[in-house]
Amino acid sequence: MSENVEEKPREEKEKGKTEKRKKEEKGIFSLYKIENNQVVRLRPTCERCGPGYFMADHGDRYTCGRCGFTRYKQIPEDTK
Ligand SMILES: [Zn+2]
Numbered sequence: 001m002s003e004n005v006e007e008k009p010r011e012e013k014e015k016g017k018t019e020k021r022k023k024e025e026k027g028i029f030s031l032y033k034i035e036n037n038q039v040v041r042l043r044p045t046c047e048r049c050g051p052g053y054f055m056a057d058h059g060d061r062y063t064c065g066r067c068g069f070t071r072y073k074q075i076p077e078d079t080k
Contacts, residue, residue: 044071 031054033040046053046064055062061072 047071 031041031043033042041054043054043057044062045051046055046067046069048067048069049064053064053066055064055069055071061070063070
């Protein structure tokens with residue numbers, strides 16, 4: 001006589017948790033804009049690394065991801 005006790009842990013997977021990620025297409029297309037058949041650069045380029053190295057927009061300043069150069073935005077007083 002033996003008690004046959006089997007405990008099978010049931011793992012209930014929580015369903016319904018679906019993380020929705022916003023797809024933000026970041027690429028070369030977000031850096032350029034075409035205006036009047038002219039390519040306009042939306043980001044400044046790094047002064048150290050030269051043209052071709054864009055700087056990241058950090059709100060009030062731009063930083064270069066390559067050399068770490070930081071340049072603060074020059075806000076014209078007219079837009080106040
Ligand atoms: Zn740089």
